[in-house]
Amino acid sequence: MRSGKIWWLASYPKSGNTWLRAWLWTLVSDKPVELEALSRFTGNAASRWQFDRALGIPSAALSYDQECNLRPAAFEVLATETRPPAFFKVHDAYHLTPEGKALFPRAATAGAVYVVRDPRAVAVSLSHHMAEPLDQSIAFMEDHNAALARSTRVLSDDLRQRLLRWSEHVESWLGAPFAVHLVRYEDMQADPHAACAAVAAFLGLPCDSATIAAAVEAASFSRLQAQERASGFTEKPRHAAAFFREGRADGWRQVLTPKQVARIVAAHGAMMQRCNYDLSLTPRVAGRAAACQPNAAFSTGPRQSASQRQAPRRARTTPGRARRRRPKQE
Amino acid sequence: MHVARAVVAAASYAYRLASLKVEADLDLPDLSPWDGPSAAVPDIVIRLDEVPTQLQGADCIEAIFQTRGRDEYLLTLPGTGRVLVRRGREIAIEPERDADPINMRALLIGPIQAVLWHQRGLLPLQASTVVIGGRAVALAGPPAAGKSAFAAVLAQAGHEILADDLCVIEADGSSGSAIVLPGVTQLRLWRDTLDQLGIAAKGLRAALSGKEKFLVDCWVGCREKRPLAAVFALARQSNVALTVQRLSGMAAMNTLREVVHMRRAASALGCDGDIAAGLTRLSRAAVPVWRLSLPDDPACLPEAMGKILRAVE
Structure with missing residues (x-):
């Protein structure tokens, strides 16, 4: 282990970063x-307290540009x-500051572990996390200007973090000029022992x-x-029902509509293929209309019964027919 | 060198900061105009001038600042400019060509002012201060703790504002009690806070470029020193209950140390001894220190105000 250098634990939000940190x-610590x-x-690369x-x-x-220009020096x-x-946990894309310096300087870096997750699953998890409609999360993942802590109306605990588009985020880290x-x-789930050992x-x-078995089990x-159920988790947003929600790799197949899946694949298909995600996978159950409702808090609605799951697939896209349930408030 | 010499020659402003006269080459509307004798010699001078890129003989070189002894502090902010603070009484500014003057003003009123007070041997805390029952109550905490927002809620309830974001404490020589100096009484409030307080942002002056943070001057400010009644350290967190807890001993001392303004700079300037002495004086003066745990919900502020008022009764 090289001392005096940072290992970045990087990922797009809701992609398994916390799980990696738990390993x-x-x-x-054993x-x-x-x-x-x-x-x-x-550490949290976006922590305002740490920067200060x-x-x-x-x-x-400081203004946003001043903050961003100074982050490499802080690192x-x-x-x-x-x-x-x-x-250091990171959700920023690997990008340049307004004055053209690498946000994550090589001089401060030992290397990075980058966790990637199927963007179809990310969209579902993100919509729960942000308590926003699925289509909004999907649009967010397509937005080159997407950022966390982006409000100009309030001072958040974290500095603004540019994410870029989902596929740009992945590409930015895979192209970083240090070991990644x-x-x-999905591999962390399918074979956690092998994934953890490699990390x-x-x-x-x-x-x-x-040691690996103990880490995976713990x-x-x-x-x-x-x-989280017993004592909460500080990283859970106030409006989200839970941070650790479902943890399934293919839960999106019960939630997304074919149209939503097609939209994600159209936007990010090239990078998905590069990451070995099967673009031919389709939703198992026709999408729940609640996810399409503008301005509605996201909900997957009640679980489908066995008979419903076996029913012929038919997209329910009429917003008025959606069954919605607001996320649980704590 | 591109320093605005024309501006230096054309403009000179005089302000009051606590009891001190500030003479400046640039407009600092955050400060009150000087209301003392016009012939009074300025205690602090702020000049647009050439500022070196390095301090000769610097004994501390950090990422964005350098210090030499206790007397010189040089801050370099790419895209904004350089600021040199000398002996607690001279500030030289060399803005970059396209720098927004709003951002330079924010630096002067916040971090640079704190460095100035450290050099003058006083104890500046990251705290907004209001007057309750004739005494100063400091609402301390890191950025984003909600200090100014809480001060605004207390101001709306009729309490005078003594200083926003920077609470400067001096020791009363005879009694040993802790005294808070009056400071900038305009509050720097975010748009969300304005909305919650029912204040229109239209017409307010921006406090920073690109951020919806505004200078609000619609409440009564106090211009006199006040004895320090209590410090409330704000700890805002999601999923916590609203509680107030009296701290004592090392817990109180450590909490206060955490909220010393510009502590890293002060340490580089060799002010650690002064800070320790200042904190010890607060302890000897029996200034109560409370930890106020706040849920991340502005709706709790009126109830929190009630807890503060009961605690300082």
Whole structure:
């Protein structure tokens, strides 16, 4: 493990970043995952508090361009001041600052693990997370100007993070000028032992079979979900029902309409193919109309009965027929 | 060098900052106009001037600032310009050619003012301060904690504003009590906060370029020093209950240390000893320190105000 350098744990939002961090927690500490402490275990590349502390100036007194131009300098400070292993969660795309510097400077970087997830599943997870209609999430993933913490009306805890389009996000990280280990969310599910061992080997962490098995078990989706139910999770947005919701790789097939799937494939098909996603997969059940409702909080609606699942597929796209259920408020 | 010499020659402004006279080459509408004797010698001078790119003999070189001893602090912000603060009384500014003056003003009123107070040996906290029952109550916390928004709620309830975002504390020589200096009494509020308070943004001056943050001057400001009654450290978080908890001993001390304004710069300037002494004086003066846990919901602010008022009664 190189000291004085940062390992970026990068992903588009809702793509398995927290799961990856939970693995690393156990690999590094050899202790069960503590969800509440997970946010402090790794740095957050977008943390306003961290930026202010590293540079010695309050970002609240800076414009967005000033903030963005100074982030590489902040990372160089953090690289030297963070005790190894310096893991930083990242949702930004790998891009240049307004003055043309790499946002994530090579001088501060040891390498990156990039988690990619099928954009059809990302769209569903994102709509739950943001409590917004599916079509809005799909449009967000197509927007070159998409960003997190993008409101100009309020100061958020995180700095603004440019995401670009989903496929641009993936491409930006795969083309970064340092070592990037690509891991697919679907492989983390299908063979977590192999995926975790590969990540551990890339990062120079223990990767013997017993250690990997313990990490995979300690950070299983059901355990994380149970912890969130018992004591909450600070990274869950106020309006989202839960952070760890379903954790399925192909849950989108029960939710998206054929039209929505076609739209995602049309926008991101080339990158999906590059990431070995099967473009021919289709929805198993005709889409739920609630997802198409403008301005409606997203809901998948009640679970389908067996008879409904076996019924002939027919898209229900009439908004008025949608059955909606608002996300649970906590 | 492209410094606006014409501006230097043509304009000179005089303002009041606490009891000090500030003379400036640029308009700083955040500050109150000077209302003392016109012949008074300025205590602080702000000049548009050439600013070096490096401090000769710097003993601390950080990513965006350098210091030499306690007397010199040089800040370099690409796209904005350079600012040199000397001996707590001179500020030289060299803006970049296309820099928005609004952003330079925001720097001067916030971070640079804090450096100035450190150099003058006082203790600046990241806190907005209001007057309750004739005494100062500091609402402290990191950026985005909601300090100014909370101050606005208290101001709407009739409490005077003593200072926004920067609470400067000096020790009263005879009694040892902690005194808060009056500061900038215009609140810097975000658009969401304005909407929640029912204040129209139209006509308000922008506080930063590209952000919907405005200077609001519609409440009564206090121009006099006030004894410090309490510090409330705001801890805003989703999924927490609204609670107020009195801190003592090291917990109180550590909480206050966390909210010292421009602490990294102060440390580079060699002010750690002054900061420790200032915090110890607050402790000896028995200034209560409270932790106010706030859910991430502006609707809780009136109830939080009730808790504060009861705590300082």
